[in-house]
Amino acid sequence: MAHRSAAAAGARPLEDDVAALHAHLPAFVKPADVVAALEALVARSETEADVCASALAPFDESAHLEGFLGLPGLEELANRWHYGNYVAVRGKDPEEEGGKVFESMPLYTRLGMHLMFYGALQIELLRTSVIIKLLKELSEREGRIYDSPQSIQSIPSFIKTYSLSLDELLQPDIAKYSNFNDFFHRKLKPGSRPVKDPENTALFCSAADSRLTVYPSVGAAQQFWIKGCHFSIPSLIGEIPRSVRARMFLGGSIAIFRLAPQDYHRFHCPIDGVIGDITEIPGQYYTVNPMAVNESCFDVFTENRRSVMYMTHKQSSAPVAIVAIGAMLVGSIVWTVTKGSVVNRGDELGYFAYGGSTVVVIFPPGVCQFDEDLLENSVRPIETLVKVGESLGKSVLSQAAFDEEAVLAAADKKLDASEDSSSSPFVRLKGVMRKLCCI
Structure with missing residues (x-):
């Protein structure tokens, strides 16, 4: 998906904090539902050529996946809210017109964040071996899928969805790539990324x-x-x-x-x-x-x-x-x-x-x-x-x-001072309160 202008993105409200992750999905959508949806997205990557129908789909274009994923409320969210981040355009003031653009968040990232920040008790659940193992297995499985020869079918839709230019690629013929990952870490033509003042080693x-x-x-x-x-x-x-x-x-x-x-x-x-x-x-x-x-x-x-x-x-x-x-x-x-x-x-x-x-x-x-x-x-x-x-x-x-x-000596002084201050009751209490905020 190409960048959206800030004005275009402003047509819908932006979900930009963790609290909104759960306020916007129905209360009956539980972590198990999200886990099942993530598994389904990864599995679909193996057979579906269109990345908008699998894990790489931009969230704003995922409304049609509500029934397949079994997530009630997904269509309304995708049509009503923007999910992603504003980024500044270099050389321009981010507060001025054209100074920043909006990038949509991929669907798998949005669902993964719902799982990660479901609530205090669920954050502890995430750290259990079951959830950690799940995320590891999904990552490794997606990697295997995109290493397979069949995965080349996803390259054209990936290029279209994210508005990629082939002009600067060392190999612009997508038929020459052996799999999706081969294209994903594609090389550029020499000189495509010139270095400013290359002779100045400072x-x-x-x-x-x-x-x-x-x-x-x-x-x-x-x-x-x-x-x-x-x-x-x-x-x-x-x-x-x-x-x-x-x-x-x-x-x-x-x-x-x-x-x-x-x-x-x-x-x-x-x-x-x-x-x-x-x-x-x-x-x-x-x-x-x-x-x-x-x-x-x-x-x-x-x-x-x-x-x-x-x-x-x-x-x-x-x-x-x-x-x-x-x-x-x-x-x-x-x-x-x-x-x-x-x-x-x-x-x-x-x-x-x-x-x-x-x-x-x-x-x-x-x-x-x-x-x-x-x-x-x-x-x-x-x-x-x-x-x-x-x-x-x-x-x-x-x-x-x-x-x-000199750098190591300065570091030792800082560490010594930190250890001395950490022994005070006030600092110990502050540390306890900080840890409690993360439960």
């Missing part, structure tokens, strides 16, 4: 065709965007707080690239540097839609499956972490580079197979200065549409100026 660029938010610190990200109770850099990269890697990025800056199903799903290098270690972190398969990321009771980024690549920035010698995060119905995360490789901004790093997903780039404190327009939009808060190679920001350090010892 600059950083966008890592993906995506919707982007940037924050100078994790604290700022939590204030405006990531509302999960337990989000932290150590939990994101799978490290204990006192590890060298966790301390290296404590207080650092963060860029969040969210990819939607219609996007080009290969992600690229935001820096000029050298590839280091890659670590795999098992996890769940929850949606990365902003409504979930913005929910205080849910830690999407640190609970989902993710893969972390560490790099060294050529100009400053600073470490940089690139976290690829899977999501609901994402089949796999594949890296196409190896340790020790020297890469430049815009070079391919890897790809996601099927579904929406996210790339998070983490810089140590005092390394990155993000572009002002991206910062302004992020604190509104609203995501900004970007493509690979567009400007992200720049290094504020001179050649080889990163001081690892």
